[in-house]
Amino acid sequence: MENSSFAKCQKCGTGDLVPLSDFGGQGAAIHYKAWVCTNPDCGYNIKIRNGEVYINEPILSGALHSRSHREFAPK
Numbered sequence: 001m002e003n004s005s006f007a008k009c010q011k012c013g014t015g016d017l018v019p020l021s022d023f024g025g026q027g028a029a030i031h032y033k034a035w036v037c038t039n040p041d042c043g044y045n046i047k048i049r050n051g052e053v054y055i056n057e058p059i060l061s062g063a064l065h066s067r068s069h070r071e072f073a074p075k
């Protein structure tokens, strides 16, 4: 029974591409969308930033998170 509302990952064919959203420190939505494969062995990801599409950028989970926090932290 096919009941998937997400796109199948075209790289590994087993995972789904799920959308991720992020929010700034004040709860404002970040204009940044990412679709990431649910298969941890695959790691395929698509990001849309400022109208440009980034495919399969390396994910630096910890570093990326702290960097986005710094960008949105009030000085």
Ligand SMILES: [Zn+2]
Pocket (backbone or CB within 6 Å): 009, 010, 011, 012, 013, 014, 015, 037, 038, 039, 042, 043, 044
């Ligand atoms: Zn995949």
